[in-house]
Amino acid sequence: MSAGHMLLRVRQESGLSQEEFAEQVGTSRPTLSAYENDRKSPTVETMERLLSAAGFQLTVEPAISFVDHVVSRGRIATVPTRLPRLDPRKAFATVRLPLHLNWSHPGKISDLSDRGDRGRCYELVLQEGGADDILEYIDGALLIDSWSELVVPRDIRALWEPLVRMAP
DSSP states (O other): OOHHHHHHHHHHHHTOOHHHHHHHHTSOHHHHHHHHTTSSOOOHHHHHHHHHHTTOOOOOOOOOOEEEEEOGGGOEEEEESSOOOOOHHHHTOEEEOOTTTOTTSTTOEEETTSHHHHHHHHHHHHHHOOHHHHHHHOOHHHHHHHGGGOOOOHHHHHHHHHHHHHOO
């Protein structure tokens, strides 16, 4: 995500117009527009100041990469190098899994705030999902919490087990 896209998203989530945000952070609207449209790049210090004014902070965390493994029947299981974390609103959202994940119950709506629904969704994503699905639906802390209750094939469990067991 570019700095401009990040600033635009932060401003929109804050419910501020460009004019309001520029005034709040002590810059001009044209400068803010140039940042948001990637015509100008803010320094790290400026970015921190802009984000802070909107109630956000700039953080650095290790990147998650993915490894594809061949499992039973020649299928591919995608496993991250570390467990992802989701924003709580996303981790406990109501979702409709896409057809490639939930082909046996197309269109079924699941409530991730319900432990049982969340467990069933996690089982589907671990078995059928790719990198984007894992980042979209799996919260590492909630996965660890429900790990012993999940019903997944032995080969997939073996691939995820080191991540779940070593997580702090």
